[in-house]
Amino acid sequence: MVLWGFRWFKLFLNPYANDDFEHISESDRRIYILGRLEDAEFSEWSWVVIVAGVGFFTDAYSIFAINMVIPILGIIYYNGTMPHSYETALAVVTLGESIIGQVGFGLGADIWGRRKIYPLSAVICSEFAPTRLRGRMLTLVFMCQPLGQLAATLVALIATARQRNGIPADASVTNCNYQCIQTLDSIWRWIIGVGVIPAVIALWFRLTIVESPRYTADVGRDSRKAASELNRYLLLQAQAQTAAASTTSIQTTGGNSQNNVARPRRQSFGAESGAASDDGVSQQNISPAPSPGNQHYPNSNFNPNKVHEIIPQGPARSVSGAFSEGGMSRRNFTRGGNVPDIGIVEESHPPPIPSWKEFKQFMWHDGNLRTLLATSFCWFAVDLPFYGLGMNSPHIIATIWYGKNPPVLGVYDTLKHNYLQSLVVVSLGAIVGSIITLVTIDWIGRRNIQINGFFWLFILFIIIGGSFNHLFEIGGTAAVVVLYILCQIFFNFGPNTTTYILPAELFPTRYRGLCHGISAAFGKLGSVIAQLFLAYINYGNGVDYTVIQKWLPYSLLISSIFMLLGLWATWKWIPGQERGPDGEIKTLEDWAAGRETPNRFAQTRSAKFVEVIWKFIARIADKFYLGLDGLAGGDERERREQAKREEEEEMREVVAVAGGGGGVFGGEIVGEPGVVVNGGEDGRGI
16 A cells, blocks of 8 residues: 555656546546545545645734734834834735735636646635535635644744843833844744745645646546546555445346446446346446556456446435536436436536636526625625734733733733733634534534624624723723633634635636635725724724724624624525535535526616626626736637537537437437436536
8 A cells, every 4th residue: 555645745747647538438537536536535635635724824824923023023123013004004915915816816726727826725625525524624724724823823932932031131112122122033033934834835735736626627628637637646545445445336227217226435437247136137337447557447348438327425415416517417316216217327518618608697697696795795794803803913912811900011021921812812712613613514504604603703792892891991801801712713613714615615616716716805805994994993082093992892893793794694695505405415516506596686777787897897808818818828719719619510410410300409308208407508407
């Protein structure tokens, strides 16, 4: 057996080596890709969490490390405290630049691929994760945010403690001599500099991962490359284990209308060896796909002209929607249930080619724009207080911690107390909340966790906002600290985690990067607005940013309104059917089909007016995009021309068949009368 950990140290630069899928049909390649991803074992999917998590950890460390060094920079360069306008500008630049990056990199990931545009932690994780583990894997990746925050705090604490001797005992925030300044200058550079370590690790993983198989097959239109890369990159188990686990037993009847399909631990496809059972039902054992030169795929006589029913692993999974993004039949039937006697299952077709026209159809006419608006607004609502109300600000945490009587401390003690308070108030609650989400996400559900989190944050903000002044005056800071920790718990056992997860699941592969990027950008927009609002806050009677104990409760009460709005948007617009008719968690392909009910708003006059504006913007954007694509080699223009030629060829074939009087135009009738299993106007079937 290959020691799987060392596989990460191998550069993956030759995707076509040992290509074993050239002779396999398009449909069977797609079935193999989805089935192989669904059936991945621990040693095969755990690396996805690490690869995606390292990138997210790096991002979190970089953002939260800024909060650790701001007090130090104030002492070094501004004789005590950094000017408020400078501090605000630094926070706005740090968060604001993320807006451009998230939208730009999200769009780039949908155009050029996930491997070329890194990091996209949520998208990478969701597209590699088995359905049964996807929620927990995404939660583990998101947990890297509080871990990155914890790491920034610990590095700051360690760097300060290691250089304690360089800080004079009598040095104060406003009286720091040359030796003190030199030591502090070294400390903040160490805090920021250590962030290069996870960045280098993330860069290495960037060079060793393969492209997402779903992206390669669905957007890149190269299922052969996707299957080959997946076959090579996922860690191979011992031949005996693979052979024992890869036998698929399929029972079919000749003229009966019932098919009994047995499910093994791992399914593959390949040569058929028939065996008659006692009841006259033929049983077919499907061998793995042939793989010349690969000992894990022994010789077989796979017949690429036959398509067998091989559905991703999972108990009693319904075929309905299993390949709906790619044109699979939308009929509902489960293994062992009554199904039409069609002999073989329909082939899996690729999804529509991404384009402005198809994007408008999916978002506007099919009503999925509501989902994007909901994921974006909810992320906006939660980041508004998360970044804006001092959940990570040393000044505000110190006010919460000490209350009315803050002690007079030297430089070293001030920094140490800042880091320890951040460790207790922020990191402890955030990690606990993430652990609760990890345990309950598949039991409670993403949508319910988000609703629950928004509700309790709404209650907590009202409680803290209404009682803060009183507790501040009587010295009840311990109660405020506990309430703040509870806020951190319900941020992460709530919308802070789920707003990260949902956009990575609810949209099709061809638009997943862009939609997740737009949602995340709205979150950072909320954080920037909050920073600017607090920079010029004035509630009257001299209550400005310098009087934290006065403006903080008012801001918490205002933020509670956004928690209520986030709850409403989640309940109203976030899809709630997280499980299919069979009770199983929906696959990405299930979610990719979008909403079942079209958006009737698209037929109104106001909607048509907006559509005209959209078309104008889309034409300009498309020309700009093609211009950039031309500078990058013109791959997109070439792909569009190829797709147009294929569409024209397909239309000629359809016209030829229709002219000969054969079949039904646009679909094929099988089983029950009136049920179209392939075709349909949108190319996905019904």
